[in-house]
Amino acid sequence: MAAEAFTCSSSLQNCYSRSLPSSVKELSEAPSFTSLPQFLVSHNPRERGELEPVCDADQEIPAVDFDLLVNGSPDQRSQVVRELGRACRDWGFFMVVNHGVCEGLTEAMKQTFAEFFDLTAEEKGEYEDDGVRVMSPIRVGTSFNTAVDKVRYWRDYLKIIVHPVFHSPAKPPTFRDISQEYTTRMRALGTEILKGIWESLGLDGAGMTLALNLNSCFQILVANLYPPCPQPELAMGLPPHSDYGLLTVLCQNGVDGLQVKHEGKWIPVKPRPNSFLVNIGDQMEIVSNGRYKSVLHRAVLSGKSTRMSIVTLLAPSLETVVAPAPLLVSSKNPAAFRGMRFGDFIEYQQSNRLKDKSVLDLLRLNARE
Numbered sequence: 001m002a003a004e005a006f007t008c009s010s011s012l013q014n015c016y017s018r019s020l021p022s023s024v025k026e027l028s029e030a031p032s033f034t035s036l037p038q039f040l041v042s043h044n045p046r047e048r049g050e051l052e053p054v055c056d057a058d059q060e061i062p063a064v065d066f067d068l069l070v071n072g073s074p075d076q077r078s079q080v081v082r083e084l085g086r087a088c089r090d091w092g093f094f095m096v097v098n099h100g101v102c103e104g105l106t107e108a109m110k111q112t113f114a115e116f117f118d119l120t121a122e123e124k125g126e127y128e129d130d131g132v133r134v135m136s137p138i139r140v141g142t143s144f145n146t147a148v149d150k151v152r153y154w155r156d157y158l159k160i161i162v163h164p165v166f167h168s169p170a171k172p173p174t175f176r177d178i179s180q181e182y183t184t185r186m187r188a189l190g191t192e193i194l195k196g197i198w199e200s201l202g203l204d205g206a207g208m209t210l211a212l213n214l215n216s217c218f219q220i221l222v223a224n225l226y227p228p229c230p231q232p233e234l235a236m237g238l239p240p241h242s243d244y245g246l247l248t249v250l251c252q253n254g255v256d257g258l259q260v261k262h263e264g265k266w267i268p269v270k271p272r273p274n275s276f277l278v279n280i281g282d283q284m285e286i287v288s289n290g291r292y293k294s295v296l297h298r299a300v301l302s303g304k305s306t307r308m309s310i311v312t313l314l315a316p317s318l319e320t321v322v323a324p325a326p327l328l329v330s331s332k333n334p335a336a337f338r339g340m341r342f343g344d345f346i347e348y349q350q351s352n353r354l355k356d357k358s359v360l361d362l363l364r365l366n367a368r369e
């Protein structure tokens with residue numbers, strides 16, 4: 001496919017109903033598509049002087065034993081809580097092992113997402129993301145937000161708000177049951193991890209649900225699809241960003257691509273069988289008064305394989321005004337952020353370009369960061 005013909009379609013933007021490629025998946029599958037049109041060139045490491053990844057293994061990434069956290073003796077729990085605290089402080093992300101979520105469920109979730117992405121453009125078009133109604137419960141699209149992106153990222157997505165009200169696309173027929181079970185398990189897992197993190201800050205774990213209105217927490221399920229890219233070094237799946245929630249639980253399909261910034265360097269995170277990767281989000285940085293920082297990460301591409309990641313993001317209810325926990329604020333540690341209603345934070349984050357920690361940065365109260 002000629003780059004020009006593709007470009008003038010203004011495609012990947014509003015063309016699900018037309019006979020043009022409507023996704024990077026479709027584009028990637030076109031036999032004659034061999035080079036990227038300019039609007040998909042989103043990465044030039046030399047120009048940006050970015051640091052290249054330096055580690056080719058992730059053995060240092062902390063692991064947290066979920067079973068010991070919830071079923072261990074009080075001593076074992078205290079030990080895991082301390083490890084959680086260290087992981088949050090030093091890394092902002094960690095692997096969760098012994099989580100008790102059956103592998104069959106995670107595999108079924110990946111499979112049913114793959115079937116969704118295989119639906120026709122017309123079938124998916126019902127949920128097309130217009131980039132403006134960013135709180136629509138089900139959104140399908142490409143890039144991050146095509147209404148504001150300067151360049152297109154090489155990523156197709158399906159985003160579904162699953163709590164406090166559960167939503168599901170009608171197709172494929174298995175989607176509803178599988179996603180309901182998966183998201184319920186993820187919410188339970190995430191809430192227990194949040195409790196451990198809360199305790200590691202010296203706060204009362206039992207008070208967390210009330211403080212963050214977690215009974216009506218905001219939870220979103222996102223599938224990211226990164227098809228093989230003909231020029232992977234010139235494009236990005238997702239640019240460096242932090243996640244907007246309290247924490248994110250991620251599973252991957254076995255293809256490399258996630259990189260996390262740690263001590264100024266990009267570290268590739270190898271998908272580890274039967275584990276979830278958890279990272280701290282912006283709301284946790286705010287409530288912890290900057291003790292636990294949200295972590296920058298990005299998705300790079302493969303020339304050969306399709307990568308899929310499934311993201312569960314947990315956050316306070318939309319009405320919650322998120323501010324530093326009062327017990328973590330003192331004259332020695334003044335509030336580092338001003339409070340903001342979470343619903344306003346997410347709308348702003350989703351309506352603007354994805355760039356580093358730009359939304360959180362707007363709330364900083366002093367320059368000590």
Ligand SMILES: O=C(O)CCC(=O)C(=O)O
Nearest residue numbers: 222224238258299309311
């Ligand atoms: O694909 C990945 O591994 C990361 C996805 C991600 O960062 C996101 O959806 O926010």
Ligand SMILES: [Fe+2]
Nearest residue numbers: 241242243297
């Ligand atoms: Fe992310």
